[in-house]
Amino acid sequence: MSEKLHGVETIDPEYQKLNQMTLAGWLDYHQREVVFDKVSWMGIPTLKNVMDLWVYQEILFTLQPDLVIEMGSFKGGSALYLAQLLDQFGHGELISVDLDHSQFMAKHARITTLTGSTQDRAVISQLKELAAGKSVMIIHDADHSQKMVLADLITYADLVTKDSYFIVEDGVVDLFAKDTLLGATMNGPGPLPAIREFLTKDKRFVIDRSCERYLLTYNPCGYLKKIA
Numbered sequence: 001m002s003e004k005l006h007g008v009e010t011i012d013p014e015y016q017k018l019n020q021m022t023l024a025g026w027l028d029y030h031q032r033e034v035v036f037d038k039v040s041w042m043g044i045p046t047l048k049n050v051m052d053l054w055v056y057q058e059i060l061f062t063l064q065p066d067l068v069i070e071m072g073s074f075k076g077g078s079a080l081y082l083a084q085l086l087d088q089f090g091h092g093e094l095i096s097v098d099l100d101h102s103q104f105m106a107k108h109a110r111i112t113t114l115t116g117s118t119q120d121r122a123v124i125s126q127l128k129e130l131a132a133g134k135s136v137m138i139i140h141d142a143d144h145s146q147k148m149v150l151a152d153l154i155t156y157a158d159l160v161t162k163d164s165y166f167i168v169e170d171g172v173v174d175l176f177a178k179d180t181l182l183g184a185t186m187n188g189p190g191p192l193p194a195i196r197e198f199l200t201k202d203k204r205f206v207i208d209r210s211c212e213r214y215l216l217t218y219n220p221c222g223y224l225k226k227i228a
């Protein structure tokens with residue numbers, strides 16, 4: 001005999017079980033089983049919740065910035081994704097910063113890599129120079145510790161142009177207790193307290209919660225829109 005779930009006849013117990021999953025359960029599952037080795041863009045590993053990538057597409061289409069700065073390249077899946085979106089608009093370039101680009105696989109005319117820490121003086125001055133006079137959006141996916149996220153927010157906030165975004169990724173780790181998989185991802189506090197502290201100092205930015213409407217995000221409170 002089939003059972004009813006939400007008033008709908010269903011015969012598959014596996015889907016009945018999945019339909020009971022909470023958002024927290026999904027995030028735990030995604031972190032445990034998906035994000036590190038089962039997400040790719042055009043064959044290149046991509047450390048993202050794809051629901052967030054869809055939001056990036058929506059933001060980029062609206063803004064069509066001259067420059068996207070990605071902090072944290074890894075193998076280049078997200079860089080290639082962003083560069084190919086820029087192709088669709090026929091406009092924009094991407095600079096992807098990482099401590100090490102030896103694993104970087106993305107090849108695309110719109111991508112420039114910059115090797116070093118986001119807090120290296122040379123990296124800071126090059127990014128400031130490359131961003132001058134351009135409309136700029138930043139995606140932060142580098143060192144997620146509270147201290148480094150706050151330092152990067154403060155260092156680079158001026159580069160983001162009005163109406164554009166400074167997206168701070170992976171604040172999801174701060175929503176989970178330290179004895180859970182996501183909570184244990186970081187030794188100490190991560191992006192969320194950094195965002196909170198930054199917003200008390202820099203009133204030009206607000207959290208755009210509309211970017212979290214799909215609910216399944218790794219970036220809670222991380223879509224920072226520059227309004228002034």
Ligand SMILES: C[S@@+](CC[C@H](N)C(=O)[O-])C[C@H]1O[C@@H](n2cnc3c(N)ncnc32)[C@H](O)[C@@H]1O
Pocket residue numbers: 045046047048071072073074075076077078079097098099100116117118119141142143148
């Ligand atoms: C989560 S991975 C980036 C994933 C990539 N954006 C993607 O979606 O596939 C984080 C990267 O940040 C880099 N990273 C860590 N600390 C950094 C720092 N201080 N400056 C620049 N890059 C850093 C690491 O080397 C690593 O490749």
